[in-house]
Amino acid sequence: MFESLSERLESAFKQLKGEGRISEINVATTVKEIRRALVDADVNYKIAKEFTDKVKDKALGEKVITAISPSQLMVKIVKDELAELMGNTEVELDIKANPTVILIAGLQGSGKTTFSGKLANFLKTQKNKKPLLVAADIYRPAAIDQLKVLGGQIGVEVYSEPENKNAVQIAENAIKQAKAQGYNIVIIDTAGRLAVDEVMMTEVANVKAAVQPQEILFVVDSMTGQDAVNTAKAFNDRLDFTGVVLTKLDGDTRGGAALTIKYTVNKPIKFVSMGEKLDTLDVFYPERMAQRILGMGDITTLxxxxxxxxxxxxxxxxxxxxxxxxxxxxxxxxxxxxxxxxxxxxxxxxxxxxxxxxxxxxxxxxxxxxxxxxxxxxxxxxxxxxxxxxxxxxxxxxxxxxxxxxxxxxxxxxxxxxxxxxxxxxxxxxxxxxxxxxxx
Structure with a gap:
């Protein structure tokens, strides 16, 4: 995760090794390398330039601290700016309502169904909730079967109506059952497409209007890079979602989506998901992620x-x-x-x-x-x-x-x-x- 970006940033900081103090010349050289590293990580050039301009202004505005070398100072500034770019602080799910309805949206192949299972497991084991999974993907028969398998693995019931082709009706019926049987979380896995299209958008918008969810989570495959950011913007324009989930962060990702999706849609990243195991779901902490990108580790999460x-x-x-x-x-x-x-x-x-x-x-x-x-x-x-x-x-x-x-x-x-x-x-x-x- 972010290996290439981490290496490039480390190389940029080496520009300041051996320097006795911060100067306009050495800062300019370092910032130029940081900007290149971000662009190569699939960060939009405009965002990369705005980011490095902030870093440069802060570095040149810092007072000389004899106990900290210029390279150490630059690492701290970049870490703080990365955390700020990704949202600065974690944002928790709003799960106070009973039942809390969580709508899961995203493109086909982004990992929506697997994430739905992971989220149910997280809320059951970490938050002591009683979740109900809802199979509202009416186009892909395997999605219903997949959700049932996942539900069986974590001991969570799955509501489905295989013969019903009305996603809105399925969602409404599921919520009625949740209320009748004491479920306090309803997680609705919706249909996706290979690309953004009007049919998918209209359907998920109709489900939203019908069930009035407390949370709408947009699931995005972080391996798709800048395309993920563009897709997030299209979904947000229609759904006004409440948070983002980044999946496949353990893959060969350059990191651009994780770094810039918050900046682009102004919605927090709430979870990151890695692998297929149902207990591999982490709350997204911007500062911790910034530390990991810069090779500082993440002892708190460990x-x-x-x-x-x-x-x-x-x-x-x-x-x-x-x-x-x-x-x-x-x-x-x-x-x-x-x-x-x-x-x-x-x-x-x-x-x-x-x-x-x-x-x-x-x-x-x-x-x-x-x-x-x-x-x-x-x-x-x-x-x-x-x-x-x-x-x-x-x-x-x-x-x-x-x-x-x-x-x-x-x-x-x-x-x-x-x-x-x-x-x-x-x-x-x-x-x-x-x-x-x-x-x-």
Whole structure:
């Protein structure tokens, strides 16, 4: 995500390395490179120029601070301006009404249906809501089936009328059912087209007029770049939507849509979505995104994801086992599963300051843990609970059961023992084990 832009900005900041102070000459050179980087990232030239003019004015207006180098000062200014360009502060969903009606709109292929499932899961697990998904795409039969599959995966009911070709009527009937059965969120997945056309626009506008939604979210494929911004403007002119959702941010995106869509339509980006997993939906925080673009990481989001997966009771049990030197393979497997739920491994590493750049060219598969889990699954319950039981013959059996070489099992056992020894050493440090505790 934004890898090319991040590299180009870093190169621009190097123009100021070794400079003792900010000057019109070195600022002009740096700003020129920043503007080129933004245009290459598919940012409209007018917006890129306006952005860099602000950066230049702020840089030349700054007082000299001896503790901060010119390049550090420029990074801070650019970070602040990027955050401002993307909306500055996060904007939450308006979900106070009962039921709250959320209309999902966008082009075909933008990820509307998958996002609808992700949003239902987010509101159910994070906001303790009872959502009802509504299949109002009357043209694509697979959309109804897809939504039902997604609903089944997250335990959310899907309302559909496969034989009805009136999207307005389907939406109205769904809201009646929601009220009758105590659903407090209604998420309506509407039809899309390959391009903006009058039929689609009229239909979604009619649904809006009929159900009066509290939220209208425009879902846009961020990989389509500046075209996404133009499409957003066309939708907003007709629907006056309340927020934007950027999907496929884990793809080969140049970032122009994320940077300029707020500026163009003056509507906040409310969510960013990556991958197909239904728990990979994040609230959009402009400042955090600016930090990630500039290679500063995003520790806050990383911690929040961890907190969502690790509860206080689990943490206390784990701390007790670590203190008693009883951490076993069942505990280890449980930790792996919790980490996997946090999202893409490469994405998580990218949130750690300084690490994102180091791993950008590495092929880090989300299946990296499968071999380890296979080895643990090949152990008997007694072996998982007591790793010291695993001798040479047992290792051979585990390797065979996991489809691994004996050297793989030996290496894994060695690494696991080293981890246990580290935990044992932490126990000898006052309060050491508490340092290992994940707080929920």
């Amino acid at each position: 911690v929040e994801r961890a907190q969502a997966q690790f509860n206080e009771e689990q943490a206390k049990k784990l701390e007790k086992k670590i203190r008693q030197n009883q951490f076993d393979f069942d505990d280890f497997k449980e930790q792996l599963q919790q980490i996997k739920k946090m999202g893409s491994i490469k994405d998580l590493l990218g949130m750690i300051p300084g690490v994102g750049k180091a791993v950008k060219d590495l092929d880090i598969s989300d299946d990296s843990f499968k071999g380890i889990e296979a080895m643990i699954n090949s152990m008997t319950p007694a072996e998982r609970a007591n790793p010291d039981l695993i001798d040479g013959s047992r290792r051979k059996r585990i390797a065979k059961g996991a489809g691994k070489e004996i050297t793989d099992v030996n290496q894994f056992m060695k690494q696991f023992e080293q981890m246990r020894q580290m935990m044992k050493m932490m126990n000898k440090i006052p309060g050491g084990a508490k340092g290992l505790k994940m707080r929920g």
